[in-house]
Amino acid sequence: MSVPPRITAPAGAASPRDLLAAQERRRLAREALPRIRASATGWRNAIGVLMAGLVGFGLVKGRTDVGQLEQTWAAVVGGLLLAGLVSGAWGAYLLNRAAHGPLASVPAGSHATRSAIEHRETVEALSAMRRGIVLSLGCAILLVLAVGATWYGPAAKEPALELTSPGTGSVCGAVTRVARGTIWLTSGDTTVEIPLADVTRLRTVEACP
Structure with missing residues (x-):
């Protein structure tokens, strides 16, 4: 036996406070994506300056040839440099993805509303920015560890x-x-x-x- 639907009394009219709260939520939702884009651009530029300082201006230096290191330490340095390269490249991609959007277009047959598309992109951009920051800073840490290993690692031949x-x-x-x-x-x-x-x-x- 099916239960007939219940009909309830309509809710009361929205108060001015409710209207202001709804307008504020709408404004925050509309401005969320541009704020994340601007923040991702700022992080990308800041990390770019950090990496340029570490590499381009020689703030950290070690042996110029890892062949001067003992074989095991040379392999460790090579692994750290490779991991740093992968981490930095992926972090740079994620920060650019957060700053400029995905490398894809919205399907022409999509029935999602504009607000739904922007909300999904806001969530994805925020996630990409967070992961990009972690990976980019991880790249800087791996680079410093690699240089430290060239400083303090044992030489292949004693001087x-x-x-x-x-x-x-x-x-x-x-x-x-x-x-x-x-x-x-x-x-x-x-x-x-x-x-x-x-x-x-x-x-x-x-x-x-």
Whole structure:
């Protein structure tokens, strides 16, 4: 047995306060998308300046060649740089998507109202902006970590020392010991003992000739 629909008394007339509240909600909904677009543009420009400062102006620098790092650390630096590149590219796309809209048009047969389309785009733009900010800042963090690894990572080869003294001439090798005013340099299977008082020239080199 079906239940007949109930007919209730009509609601009372809207008060001026209700009308003002409805107008305010309509205004906020109409202005939400332009505000998000402007905010996304500001974030995109700010992060662009940050990345330009990190990369273009050399605010952070490490070794110029990751081949100077120990093999495992070189692989870690390469992974961080690759992750930073992917994160930065995807973050830049999302920020541009939030600032300018999707790379797609509304289907011609869509029956959605203008307000419904703008509301959906507002929600999607806000989500894209938030994710774009996180990914772009993550790119900056990954870049700093990669540069830090090139600073503090172990070298593939220990730096060598080149000494010149009257008794030995020019000698190059890795320092194996320093004690009682004497330094021991090892090159291959040969170890040379040199008094520091006799050293007339001393410099560090990446590798012995």
